[in-house]
Amino acid sequence: MESGLTSLLSVSIDFETSHLFFPRIIHWIMAVLFVIILATKTIPFLAAVKRGERTLPILGESMDGFRFFGTLALIVAYFYLMAVVGNLFPYTGYGFLFVSMVFVLLMSLMYMHEWTKKGVIIVVINAIVAPSLVWFILAKLFKITLP
């Protein structure tokens, strides 16, 4: 009996494949939990959607499409252009500095609901001052590498 238990608990791990040992365990746990959740939560939920009692997440909700997709597009452009511009001036942080100014300005304008003269001026000043300050402190004073 004792030896049966011992052999049941014994595990030998080959170093060459040890990188897959733990992920395999996690995959099993994930699969089992997923099936349980599918059966106990998702299917009843979908049934409720069909009956019209609930709505699907994301698809069935109302959203501010302009601001949501605008945010996504701006962030993607920001990240991408930062590296591109930064590459023109290697390791000066100018990529971060200039692209951040444009990004902060555009995002602020997009999120602003009423464009008043005073509001726009504040936004413009902020878009120029904030990235410059960050750039100066981090890239110049602390010599942190920025894009």
Add this chain to the structure above:
Amino acid sequence: MEFLSLLDVSFFLLAGFGALVGIIFGAIPGMTATMAVAVCLPLTYALGLHHGLALLLGLYVGGISGGMVPAVLLNIPGTPSSITTTFDGYPMARKGEGERALRVSVIASVIGGLISAAVLFLFAPLLADFSIKFSYVEKFLIILLALSVIASLSSNMLVGIFSGVIGIWLSLIGTYSISDGGNGHTRLMFDFMEPYLFEGFSLLPVLIGIFGISTILLESEKGVKNELSDERVKLGKGSHFSFSIFKGRLTNLVRSSFIGTFVGMLPGVGGSAASVLAYTQEKNLSRDSSEMGKGAPQGLIASESANNALTGGALIPLLSLGIPGDSTTAVLIGAFTLQGIQVGPLFIPENTDTWYIMMTALVFANFVMFFVMFYAIKHIAKVVMVPKHILYPLIVMMCVVGGYAINYGIMFDVWTLLIFGVLGYLIQKIGLEVAPLIIGFILGSQAEVYFVKSLESAGTLSIFFTKSPIAVVLWLLIVASVVFSIVLSLKSRAKRRQNSSADPDPV
């Protein structure tokens, strides 16, 4: 008391200045204590060892504490160890109690910091000997104990555990790192991803992506309206901070401080596990923990006292074994080597003056941190009044800086922000839970290393039970934690059924 002659005004000024700069670093989402220490490390050349240490220890204490600010006000953990601060801090801020939450956190922080400093001072060599009793097996069990918080933290246990496992899965992407003793092979990805994901997703960009960027996406979807912030400020007038919050919380405070110190002292475990573990224990042991996660000050007390207690804890193995307890102390080693001073088991007996100097700086920095934060809070808390169209672009910008700088300039870390921002958005939309997922992510890779390495050397699962008395105690704690969370969830389910008004989760 010969070391007193080494202290001068500039010593205290540097420690204070360090604490101040550290707080600013910690308070900016994405900037961490580690980064603050790393960028100021070259200065120690010019300053000399003792003054350099004053500055660096100030930065360390300040940086760890500053993390609470964005955690409470913006729901973005400023440093990974303030993750549990967001659980109760942000709900409080939403109720208009941001200022109160910050004050509670500051007090908890300073007490945690001072308790750990005292422990460091009195018991460092003794504890170092104790800490080497913790091998892979015991460390795995500690991680498991911390992971068990997932069960009690989630609003639906099944979904919460599932989210936690997804978090663990995400943390395994990349190589099974050679620097942890792995075989260096990549897994869980396609070949074309290898150039980017070789080292996996790094923690900080994941955190600020999933908290910062996804919050902004969720807000943008709702049109970024400003009403909420006015509401918050109005409500803020109603709830005043008073020390009575701490009534009956002494046990929590002391327990969490000791947990923080203790976890900080285990090399490799350190960091974020400390506050998670303290939070777990408060949730399990306190009688009135059902409000935790919805804006209970006791959660802040547990989280913040533990994460500041890390500072003293992580210095224990550094100064008495020569081994850093967390990532910041790993950088701190550089300050010693730059000066040609070895850290190791003989550091304290051979460098008594430096040792006393460090203790002075550590304690002083804690006080500076306290006074700066406690009195600046009123102004800091006004961040929530900044109109969102100004605040949000700046948050994105700072997240970028932090993400890019955390590994000294890697562009993929910036993209990680977006990937996890979108993922965080989707997760919340389909009803999975963020907090368990992120805890799984933080602890996942350590769990793997300790688990696999334990089995590799022992060759049998029974090692986890028979290794040592410490292992048995840890098992008891794990079992207690799991049983407790099951009981809690059954209770709350019964309550919900009585009210029968609550909506089930849309999964």
Add this chain to the structure above:
Amino acid sequence: MSMSSIYKTLGTSVLVAGMAFGSAAAMAADGPLRGNVRVVIGSTSTGGDTYQNSSIVVDALAEKLDLNMKVDAVGASSAFRTLDRDSRGNTLMIFHDQSYLGYLYGVEGYEDIFEKYTIGPTVAINPGNAYLVPKDSPYQTLGDVIEAAGNGQEVRVAIQPGGVSEIGFSALKNAVAIEHPGMEDNLVAVNTGSQADKNQQLFDDQADMINGTVQANEQYTRLPADDQKAMRFLWLTARNSTIEQAPEEGLGQTTREQLLEYVEPNVSVTMGGDENFTFDKEFFFLYNKDMDPAIVEQIDEALSEIYAEGDIQETQKNSFFIPNFKPSDEASEYLAEKMSRYEGIIDNIK
């Protein structure tokens, strides 16, 4: 606006920081290398030897060339990738023997550096690579270890696989194979991670010997024998001539003379024939293959001048590095030869 209070705080700190830091703005210099230069290193630690050594060299170089240069601890895989993308000379890399040992051990992410990059000058040696046993270990010398393994006794050695930490172990295994053919598998690698992990294996009695360094383990060797943590050096892999150049006071309380007891010929690990194995961890530059050769020359020249002045050697020795400047051509040839010798060992024990 309430941001102003934040700005005010930031502003104040800028002022104070500005005073503390001074300003070091350098304009474009005359040579082919211009603009800001980033030196990536193969380690992610800013407390480790690679960073420390690189910053000593890069600081001196930046001053000499009057350029802004910055060391970034991005880690091996990211460093190689960053270097791959930039042939302008704004990105340089400093790493050590791991760069080709990783390739020899077949670690993912490492390629043949001699083919893929231009090898730059070597700058220094870290002579500290060491093997240690518990103070109460039955093995008094490294010879005892080889003997024990040769006689069928299992000896477990804690190392970090795939590089600098493993090469000494491989050489030892090779020596057992030569002296006691067929018995080399008695030398067992316990694959583990950081120095903390390796020490822990020794404390847990999961290993009989560990790889370590003079710098990190010297204090452990001075603990009283009844301390569980006490260790003893058995072997330093450095060449005798390398340790000879160390400061006379050695490191901590261990003098150069004491350290010399643990290097060849006092401790010898055969490589076959009458050749003994030695390993010095050497730091050198790596350049993008397409980088302007004029830059290679410029850096060689600048470093020659720096080393001729002699101050850098003092700084390096103070941090327990052994200065070892070789200009690019010489370094490239030397390192290629070094790699082929270790290739032989690794092939031999496969």
